[in-house]
Amino acid sequence: MELQFKRHRRLRQNAAIRNLVRETQLHPYDFIYPIFVTYGEKVRNEVPSMPGVFQLSLDELEKEIKEVVDLNIQAVILFGIPESKDEVGSGAYDDHGIVQEAIRLIKKLAPELIVIADTCLCEFTDHGHCGLVHEGKILNDPSLDLLARTAVSQARAGADIIAPSNMMDGFVAAIRYGLDQAGFTDVPIMSYAVKYASAFYGPFRDAAHSTPQFGDRKTYQMDPANAREALREAESDVAEGADLLIVKPAMAYMDIIQRVREQFNLPVVAYNVSGEYAMIKAAAQNGWIDEQKIVLEMLTGMKRAGADMIITYFAKDVAKWLQGRN
């Protein structure tokens, strides 16, 4: 009797065949590049835990934007480090705040580049929480008004997409209402619908100076142990009018990316966060891993899981690698 089995290796025998049958491709259009903007002049501070990522003053932003555009990256997401912080995060909704000024500048330099504004208070509050605080509690409803004001101010400055990351309940509804009232009916909301209370944000908090000064974010960000809750969160955001759904972090949450993709028909965005970047950079600098191969494999995994696009600090590197540049 003849041995019966399938020959899966037929479709792996050379590079051309493998290229033909490949199910997931990375393209520079898939990536959103995060940029940290700060006050001052000639500031180009490398974030110690994120080699290759800089806090940039506005005069330094021009070079960065030119590079991003040259690499065919279509979108950036902005985070701001203000000169001063207060209890109510005034810098977030100041029409001349650091993020608003950066948006205006980028839209002048590169009108075609999609500018996404992260909408949160934590970088602007002295306590470092994403909403208003009273007697040690993070208040939900009173924070919504300030978040909506922040989004409107960002849209007024020219932001193409609003990306609220604060995890207050009702933030999409409040921001959608605020934007519509102000005439920004065409500005989409890319909601951080599913955001876990994750240790993978550590390096970002160094970069954005946004570590909470007391407690943690566990009363508003999600418990990493929960998956069904992620679907409830996403469901509310869809009902409230979100246009795109972010899942964050990405690497340890591929199952969540897949479930959100299967359950909802909106575009899904994976956020490849700062801790994921830092780990790979550190291992690569030690010569322990092949950075390029690891990064491409990781990002391919996120797309395979269901992400339509990925926010990643590796965006410029990947765009170069995909063009065969180094």
Ligand code: PBG
């Ligand atoms: C603001 C915000 C955070 C990140 C994006 N927006 C930090 C946090 O929630 O503490 C993290 C991004 C990263 O780690 O790369 N709320």
